[in-house]
Amino acid sequence: MKTTETPAPLPAESGATVSKADVVPAPPVARKKEGTVLNVFSHGILILWAIMVVTPLLWAVMTSFKDDSAIFGSPWSLPDKLHFDNWSRAWTQANMSDYFLNTVLVVGGSLIGTLVLGSMAAYVLARFDFPGNRFIYYLFVGGMSFPIMLALVPLFYVVNNMGLLNTIHGLILVYIAYSLPFTVFFLTAFFRTLPSSVAEAAFVDGASHTRTFFQIMLPMAKPGLISVGIFNFLGQWNQYMLPTVLNTDPDKKVLTQGLVQLAVSQGYKGDWSGLFAGLVMAMLPVLGAYIIFQRQVVAGLTAGALK
Numbered sequence: 678m679k680t681t682e683t684p685a686p687l688p689a690e691s692g693a694t695v696s697k698a699d700v701v702p703a704p705p706v707a708r709k710k711e712g713t714v715l716n717v718f719s720h721g722i723l724i725l726w727a728i729m730v731v732t733p734l735l736w737a738v739m740t741s742f743k744d745d746s747a748i749f750g751s752p753w754s755l756p757d758k759l760h761f762d763n764w765s766r767a768w769t770q771a772n773m774s775d776y777f778l779n780t781v782l783v784v785g786g787s788l789i790g791t792l793v794l795g796s797m798a799a800y801v802l803a804r805f806d807f808p809g810n811r812f813i814y815y816l817f818v819g820g821m822s823f824p825i826m827l828a829l830v831p832l833f834y835v836v837n838n839m840g841l842l843n844t845i846h847g848l849i850l851v852y853i854a855y856s857l858p859f860t861v862f863f864l865t866a867f868f869r870t871l872p873s874s875v876a877e878a879a880f881v882d883g884a885s886h887t888r889t890f891f892q893i894m895l896p897m898a899k900p901g902l903i904s905v906g907i908f909n910f911l912g913q914w915n916q917y918m919l920p921t922v923l924n925t926d927p928d929k930k931v932l933t934q935g936l937v938q939l940a941v942s943q944g945y946k947g948d949w950s951g952l953f954a955g956l957v958m959a960m961l962p963v964l965g966a967y968i969i970f971q972r973q974v975v976a977g978l979t980a981g982a983l984k
Contacts (some may be wrong), residue, residue, distance in 0.1 A: 764772040773955050777936030787852035795860030803868035820858030829922050837881045843926040853895040856909045867901035903973035932959050
């Protein structure tokens, strides 16, 4: 009589090979558990870091809408009402409007000059081979490691001898020189990842080097330009040491100098609400720029990994 039961598998004879289909893989319980623990740990670290960063920012914004008695009486509570007069007082009486305008002029001019000059130098260093190419590149890299504190005294005399001391355009030139090493270093690596076939096709069609750079290669490098532009904007907007040494004219002070002066003067008067309002005014442009261009910053940082 025939049976429908499946016979038990026979043990493999010595020397016989067992196929992969016959081997039943063990369930990856340990690996899954290990990955879950790692994810929980990493997410916990990220959440803790986010709380440490966001809490002071939110507290400063909340405090800027309080009066002085509420700041000292209940520093962690929400304001009973929004005191917009703190902002108007800091903007007008503390001359934050003048400091803000000077900062926009200095940072705007230096940022444009840094991106134009830095991208041109980085394109030449990345695309053309000539004697001294690597030497010039390493000079820019060495400029990144040179402490700016060591150059303050000679820089002061150089700017003074050129007649650029206490001027907006003099501070712009110093900011450009200060930001060029990192800009060239960053964009040189980025231009090397761009396809050279596009530039070669432009040369075949009769385009000059200038036209190829400005109309073809520079638009292709837009993610890298935005990324390095954001980094330069953050550094130049928050720069305090250079304007303190090179810009002592009260009418041409930038925002960081104005905040220090506001902290000193308002500290004696007890106008802490106006001080926090001025602090938030200086913080919002930087925060807004990063929020708007955060995707471009990530794209520019990761573009160099793919070629």
